[in-house]
Amino acid sequence: xxxxxxxxxxxxxxxxxxxxxxxxxxxxxxxxxxxxxxxxxxxxxxxxxxxxxxxxxxxxxxxxxxxxxxxxxxxxxxxxxxxxxxxxxxxxxxxxxxxxx
Numbered sequence: 001x002x003x004x005x006x007x008x009x010x011x012x013x014x015x016x017x018x019x020x021x022x023x024x025x026x027x028x029x030x031x032x033x034x035x036x037x038x039x040x041x042x043x044x045x046x047x048x049x050x051x052x053x054x055x056x057x058x059x060x061x062x063x064x065x066x067x068x069x070x071x072x073x074x075x076x077x078x079x080x081x082x083x084x085x086x087x088x089x090x091x092x093x094x095x096x097x098x099x100x101x
Contacts, residue, residue, distance in 0.1 A: 030054045034054075
């Protein structure tokens, strides 16, 4: 099911509105990028060696159960339970990812 959005680039309700952080750099341009590839961001060895390239298909299992999708990850995130929330986050990440030139 496509994500429901009220306006372009609006954050899904499950993402808090806050100032930009290092987390934003790691996630907000992630689609199409290899996991663990943002310079200056501290990733677990498991994430850096995962070989994942972020797509909607690879992102969904990670958002649902990060520690199962990438065993050994240090991500302190239990995952999202609702498929609708996962779809909304993926739709948002796709909108804010600027294609590489």
